[in-house]
Amino acid sequence: MTNxxxxxxxxxxxxxFISEEDFADEDDIFELGLVSSLMAMQLVLFVEKTLDIRVExxxxxxxxxxxxxxxxxxxxxxSAPVHG
Amino acid sequence: MxxxxxxxxxxxxxxxxxxxxxxxxxxxSTDVPGLRPHVRDVIEAFDQRGILQSLASKNExxxxxxxxxxxxxDQYFLYPQISWNSKSQAIGTIAERLNIGIxxxxxxxxxxxxxDEVLSVHPSVRTFSEAGLEQLPALQDFVPLHVTADSKNRxxxxxxxxxxxxxxxxxxxxxxxxxxxxxxxxxxxxASEEDLYRAEELTLRxxxxxxxxxxxxxxxxxxxxxxxxxxxxxxxxxxxxxxxxAIGLLLISQQPGLWCIDLFLMSCRVMSRGVGGVILxxxxxxxxxxxxxxxxxxxxxxxxxxxxxxYRFAGFREEGDLLMNxxxxxxxxxxxxxxxxxxxxxxxxx
Numbered sequence: 001m002t003n004x005x006x007x008x009x010x011x012x013x014x015x016x017f018i019s020e021e022d023f024a025d026e027d028d029i030f031e032l033g034l035v036s037s038l039m040a041m042q043l044v045l046f047v048e049k050t051l052d053i054r055v056e057x058x059x060x061x062x063x064x065x066x067x068x069x070x071x072x073x074x075x076x077x078x079s080a081p082v083h084g
Numbered sequence: 085m086x087x088x089x090x091x092x093x094x095x096x097x098x099x100x101x102x103x104x105x106x107x108x109x110x111x112x113s114t115d116v117p118g119l120r121p122h123v124r125d126v127i128e129a130f131d132q133r134g135i136l137q138s139l140a141s142k143n144e145x146x147x148x149x150x151x152x153x154x155x156x157x158d159q160y161f162l163y164p165q166i167s168w169n170s171k172s173q174a175i176g177t178i179a180e181r182l183n184i185g186i187x188x189x190x191x192x193x194x195x196x197x198x199x200d201e202v203l204s205v206h207p208s209v210r211t212f213s214e215a216g217l218e219q220l221p222a223l224q225d226f227v228p229l230h231v232t233a234d235s236k237n238r239x240x241x242x243x244x245x246x247x248x249x250x251x252x253x254x255x256x257x258x259x260x261x262x263x264x265x266x267x268x269x270x271x272x273x274x275a276s277e278e279d280l281y282r283a284e285e286l287t288l289r290x291x292x293x294x295x296x297x298x299x300x301x302x303x304x305x306x307x308x309x310x311x312x313x314x315x316x317x318x319x320x321x322x323x324x325x326x327x328x329x330a331i332g333l334l335l336i337s338q339q340p341g342l343w344c345i346d347l348f349l350m351s352c353r354v355m356s357r358g359v360g361g362v363i364l365x366x367x368x369x370x371x372x373x374x375x376x377x378x379x380x381x382x383x384x385x386x387x388x389x390x391x392x393x394x395y396r397f398a399g400f401r402e403e404g405d406l407l408m409n410x411x412x413x414x415x416x417x418x419x420x421x422x423x424x425x426x427x428x429x430x431x432x433x434x
Contacts, residue, residue, distance in 0.1 A: 015258060016258055016259065017258050017259045017260060018258055018259075018260055019257060019258040019260055020260075020263040030397070030415055031415050031416070038355045038390075039259065039356075039358075040355040040361075040387070040390075040393050040394060040397045041355075041390045041393055044393055056394075057392070057402065058402075060392070060393055060396040060397075062396070062397050062398065062399065065397070
């Protein structure tokens, strides 16, 4: 199993929106109060485009998006091959 | 809305210059040609009604704009198209920039050839010659259904919006840093009688960011304003460029122990400003402090996924037919936006 890590891609994406450079992978970006509707939408679209999937309603959960770590975990989970 | 059998009212008037707006041909004149009779009054009348205006003139842009400035009329025209291209192309460009339907355009030109050329490409444009243009403001096509505070400022709003877009384009850096430069002020207040048509206008225009896809007439909104069980709230936004006008509408039904957001709609002009999240945060704090539950109605349309994401990221979860809020881990309000909540609403942030 390959260990793909999306953290750098996510950080690069977030830097378009957030000027704070010192945030850690586990920091809550929503608590910083910096997420507009457009950015929220673009976060979701970023995940969908990167993985070529559609994020289902039940996964549109803040907990999947609130930090680089959480987004990475979520992206690993939804992109993991289904074992039969 | 009952008006669908008649033609759309005119939203934008495009003027020719030579022998239409002024007397004579600019590039053949030694002095700036004088305005034709009534032209100034007609331009001012349209502007007051919120009808946008632009130019399609075969001329040199520099001298033409200078001549308009001399007459004190240069600020009235949005995205003026002064070039040697065809007028149909000019009108197409204006419609695209303003993002309004070509079937809401009127075109005034003294030359039949130019009017026909426009009609050959855009048959739904209403064309007029310069003769008798003083009669135009009296025609029904040029009388908006309602003139609201926002329609009187519409032209200035478009101009400010163009300045903002330019500033954002020129800004080097992340989005939050740009937002901090704007000095955003969000004001929430109960809708009054005079806001009714602004609110109706919003519900009719704002399809993309409407949480239920339902639209309301001014009459329905009037009943809801009068109802003790409902809050009808208008959101207004301004920044250092000026007012954006009414940009959001919130309809809350007050049930025992629970507030339910029946409708939440936002103008798509402000979706990058974080307004939706700020309003939901303020509501969550209020319900938490008043020990009320908070629910929201949501009905998916093909264009409102962004509102669903806004709700979900504000801690709403699907429960049966409704979205319910947990009212835990409510974030702080962002520091880039000043929030002013009318005392009559009895919202409590502390």
